[in-house]
Amino acid sequence: MEITQGGGRSPGTSALSRPHYRRLVLVLGSLSAFGALTIDLYLPALPGMAAHLGASTASVQATLTVFVVGLAAGQLLIGPLSDAWGRRRLLLAGLAVYAVASLGCALAPDVGWLLAARALQSLGAAAGTVLARAVARDLFSGVAMTRFLSVLMLVNGLAPVLAPVVGGQLLAVTTWRALFVLLTGTGVVLLAAVALTLPETLPVGNRRPAHPRALARTFARLAADRRFVRLVLAAALVFAAVFTYISGSSFVLQDGYGLSAQRFSLVFAVNGLGIVALGQLNGWAVGRVGTEAGLLTVALATVVLGSAGVLVSAVAGAPLGLLLVFLFLAVSMLGPVLTNATSLALAEHGATAGAASSLQGTTQFLLAGLAAAAMSALGDDAVTMGAVMCCCAVPALILGARRRSDR
Template sequence: MLITRVDHRLRLALILGSLSGFGPLTIDMYLPAMPGMADELRTSPSLVQLTLTVFVVGLAVGQVIVGPLSDSWGRRRPLLTGIVLYLIGSVWCAVAPTVEWLIAGRVVQSLGAAAGIVLARAIVRDLFQGTAMTRFFSTLMVVNGVAPILAPVLGGQLLRVTTWRAVFVVLAGIGLVLLLAVVFTLPETLPADNRARTDLRTFRTLVTDPSYLRYVLTAALMFAAVFAYISGSSFVLQDAYGLSAQQFSLVFGLNGLGIVLLGQLNGLLVGRVAAERTLLRISLTIATLGSAGVLAGATLGLPLLFLLVALFVVVSMLGMVLANATSLALDGHGGAAGAASSLQGLLQFLIGGLAASAMSLPGPVTATAMAVTMLICSAAALTVLLLRPVVPQPADE
């Protein structure tokens, strides 16, 4: 099925981009509220931090559940169920009387958000192929980049006039809008004739496909490099370099803007100037060099501006890497797009979480620890890409 009309493409991009942005939006928007949550609920900061941990775990687990189900049932029913769960979880969090209830609500909310993330990718695979799919994934980078820009700012502004509970009310409102948008404007994209039962053999096929694993691991490792920045930058830039909360928000927002810009540049270049694999190699090489720059800035005591430019380079490349790697990974698995998308999501959050945990094991996160983690992950992503599987390659390779 091909989407040709411009208005339909824009509406589809807005809906699917918003669904795929559920994760960063729901994480980043309530970060400024965490100290107030601990005070009002009379609990420890560590238990409030656990609400973030269980959400990330729920995102990973939920994708593995929903993705395969959508290959058998179609995309629409699991997606609508997921958004309803997200709504319930958001309201649950808004009225939670204790931190234990809040944690439970975050679990429900995360499972619903997972459906939006995994099925947005699967739906793109249903509708597009080849370079057209890559360009559409590049378009989704607009919303994916804008979410981390606006979320903490919106959350911070809400806290100036109300309490942290309003953050979850707003998230419930966003979920309701998306539910109505899906109900009235997004048809089923996987016809009944194309559905297939997903079982362990499906995942065995995926994990034994060297080409699929190559691109999925590349995306996951690059995501881990940026996740290390997301997890550690507030400590590094505010505690070590003395940035204020407002200055940090500006830096965070500019880096999110970089994801948007590079994602759009990728859409313009792919198929016209270079193929997906070429752009993927170039973007990963630049990201690795940028990570080396972050490490140099951290260890050599270079000016803060140098460190910020290097961070911008690394984070921006995520827009190109995810668009190209996701398209290449899913291109050969249209019959199991839900399962293929779910495994990609699981690996991204699993590897990203492990990288962030390893970074903080020695103690408080330092600029050097963050830089080393980013360099290891980005260099590993480039290495995985260059270790090409023994399969026939197109002429541009």
């Protein structure tokens, strides 16, 4: 079962019926949200998990780091393999692994078991994360791809909006184990959705060999493309800045500022709504207000402003409300940054979309893991969070600012 592409070109939105387009948005949006969903749902439970498992705060936070590192490594393997074997079979296998590993997390008797299950869970989630972008590149190109990715943010952005809210509310009536049961069910539902509604999007004639030498040449070509590299790094650094907030905010806002799990989840939801809203605004603005490159520069500058505001507010001991305003500015720009940077980075790499997407995703999550580790090592306070965010945001702007030529 394949979606054929005449002459190997990626069709525009007109090539798909409206019902098919909507199903594609729902399925791919859900798949691309896997990473955020699997992280954000249990964030409100982190402080309680440490006490319940008799583990240190650092070891419980390590479940985030293990997941992020596994997500990065999994994408680096799955993306290139999908260029050779197609997208569908790897998606189905990844979702099955994810569901089994999520159940393993729910049954974990100690933090060691939980870390192992999270590592396996991350490999399954990697398939959804990397292949959602690869499928999008199979089907769309140019402005059509940017607008499609912006629409994906509507679904993708619901993960940080709903996950911590659902997690926080469930914790009021049950334990953290129920959160992983919910993730197990999500994996099963998406496995069925892909099996029933998503055909193969990479025709056999467009596939590339998976030999180690061929893969090495593909990655070498990508690494030699300066435009691709700077866009990938800019997006990854912004992702790392936002992940710094994700990994540390439960301790900063709950322990440092005294927010309850429920109020923390609402703050998290507001920032998630910002990602959704700005992602949709970006889809409308591209081609009307500005180009992808111009809109990317504006978004990166806003991330720098927001991150600097978080640091200054924390150092000055400003009211929580002001800190939250600057956090919103920085976090909400993730939608426009990822959408524009992904579209621009993959534009000239349609033939190796899986490898290019995997390199982008791997870089994002590796830098995010380093940022989270730095946050954990330096201290779970607002000053540290703001400082790490600034260290990510400033070089992102330098790398991603619009340039006339990269060659």
